[in-house]
Amino acid sequence: MHYKSVSTYFIFNVLSALIPIFAIPFLTRYLTPEEFGLFTVFTVISMFAGNIFRLELNMALKREYVDNPKDFSKFISTAFVFSTFMLIPYCLIVFLAMPFVDTFYEIPLSWMILIILLSYFRSQIINLHHLWQITNKALPYGIWGLIATASVFVITIILILFKSADWQSRAWAEWIIGLISLLIAVYFLRKDYALKWRFEQGVLTKMLRYSLPLLPSTLMGYIFLVSDRIFITEFGGMYELGLYSVAVQIAGSVGLIYGAILPAWESWIYTKLGSINRTAIRIIFMRLFIIILLSALMMTILPQILKFLMPYLTGKSFASAEAFLFPCLLSAISAGFFSLCKTPLLFMRRTTTIAYIDVSMLVINVICMYFFVSQMGAIGAAYALAITFTYGSLLQLFFVFRFQERILVKCP
Numbered sequence: 019m020h021y022k023s024v025s026t027y028f029i030f031n032v033l034s035a036l037i038p039i040f041a042i043p044f045l046t047r048y049l050t051p052e053e054f055g056l057f058t059v060f061t062v063i064s065m066f067a068g069n070i071f072r073l074e075l076n077m078a079l080k081r082e083y084v085d086n087p088k089d090f091s092k093f094i095s096t097a098f099v100f101s102t103f104m105l106i107p108y109c110l111i112v113f114l115a116m117p118f119v120d121t122f123y124e125i126p127l128s129w130m131i132l133i134i135l136l137s138y139f140r141s142q143i144i145n146l147h148h149l150w151q152i153t154n155k156a157l158p159y160g161i162w163g164l165i166a167t168a169s170v171f172v173i174t175i176i177l178i179l180f181k182s183a184d185w186q187s188r189a190w191a192e193w194i195i196g197l198i199s200l201l202i203a204v205y206f207l208r209k210d211y212a213l214k215w216r217f218e219q220g221v222l223t224k225m226l227r228y229s230l231p232l233l234p235s236t237l238m239g240y241i242f243l244v245s246d247r248i249f250i251t252e253f254g255g256m257y258e259l260g261l262y263s264v265a266v267q268i269a270g271s272v273g274l275i276y277g278a279i280l281p282a283w284e285s286w287i288y289t290k291l292g293s294i295n296r297t298a299i300r301i302i303f304m305r306l307f308i309i310i311l312l313s314a315l316m317m318t319i320l321p322q323i324l325k326f327l328m329p330y331l332t333g334k335s336f337a338s339a340e341a342f343l344f345p346c347l348l349s350a351i352s353a354g355f356f357s358l359c360k361t362p363l364l365f366m367r368r369t370t371t372i373a374y375i376d377v378s379m380l381v382i383n384v385i386c387m388y389f390f391v392s393q394m395g396a397i398g399a400a401y402a403l404a405i406t407f408t409y410g411s412l413l414q415l416f417f418v419f420r421f422q423e424r425i426l427v428k429c430p
Contacts, residue, residue: 023156023285028278030160034167035274041171048178056185060125060133064192066240067133071108072101072141074232076148077364078225083152083211084288084365091212092221094145098207099217101141108134129186132193139196146203149211151281152288159281162199170195231369235376242353242406245383246399249391262396265342268324269350272316276354279309280361287361294366294422302362302418309358313351320347345400352407359414363421371417379410 075097082093112130125133150159170191177187207213250259291298321344328340363372383406390398 023154023282024278026156026160026278027281028274030164031274031277034164037164037167037171041175044175045178053185056125057188060129060185060189063125063130064133064136066237068137068140069233069236071104071134071137072144073226074229074236075101075225076141076144077232077369078229079145080148080152080284080288081228081364081367082225083149091214092216092218093225094207094211095214095216096218096221097145097225098142098213099215100222101138105134105138129189132189136193136196139193139200142207143196143199143203146206152285154282154285154289156281166195166199169198228367228369231373235369235373238376238380241380242383242403245387246391246396246403249387249402250396250399253391254395258396261339262342262346262399265339265346266350266400268328268339269343269346271324272320272347272350272354275316276351276357279354280357283358284361287365291365294362294418296422299419299422303415306355306358306415309355313355317344317347317351342397342400345397345404349400349403349407352404352411356407356411356414359411359418362418363414366418366421368417368421371421372414375410375413375417378413379406382406382409 079093079097083090086093109131112127112134116127147159147162150156170188173191173194174188177190181187204213246262247259250262254262287302291301294302324343324347325340328343360372363369383402386402386405387399390402392398394401
């Protein structure tokens, strides 16, 4: 694995995460809680629209680049042309709905057109970024992310001061940076990956066979993110949910570490490891075991550090959130480890298997949430998530072993 890349990703992840924190005092001064809520709705709709729009073709492009680097132009070009033409039916649906519906979850329907365009912008940007990750271009990837994040907040502040202090200033900043980033992404895709205006039906069919099973998998990921909140609200109430949410945010610092490991891990498996045979599996399991040991070390050290920092990060009314730190850290680490275990299956083109695993995880998640939250409260929600992701990790590793390439030895 590219350990230098891990440190590069980590540094830029931390810097990018600090920018929103520094912007909070300004934003909370000019924007009301309702405006924050509306922008949160805008963000959620944008995420869902983005996943549905790109149909996870970015995942197929990563895999095809490894197998067909010299003939990759037809893959990236076909994905680009397809996504461009998909703008027509998506925008048509919104236009047809406009005479009957004014808003969608309080977001004006006119903004839905802009969200669709933003999804298109981001799909091309994600295609480039994933190719950079696979080819281990950590530095340009990190610089891009840092500049884009900083630019969004700079434009947001300018729009709030000189245009209007509402959620649309944040949304317009995202849209403007999305458009600028699209133009830059197209330049690099043409320069480095031979992007052209070219479409091949057979190429699209091949990519969709790989990517479509991942779409429900991605959408289920959002369900896992909100399932704990739903059950806590049902069995515990808003006070307990507030404490839990603060603990989840603080424990999310682990995500910066796994967010740095994952791109380097993917690059190593896709470009350096070769076929997934018994030798490769032995190496994968050995490195995952090392990561487990490091995670166990984090679980020993981080709770004490975060408990010390909590009084400086939260008010006195949130002091009880300290009790949720350990289980929330455990669920965050389990989720990060689950992403690492999925990569070999993606490389092996077993996307349908991943979809079946995620469906079974959803069942396990609902059962564990019901019994654990009803008996243990919000702490039970974190343990339920940890069990769900641990179950998914073990099942994925089982299928990696099950689908390994076997060397046949002919007997004389």
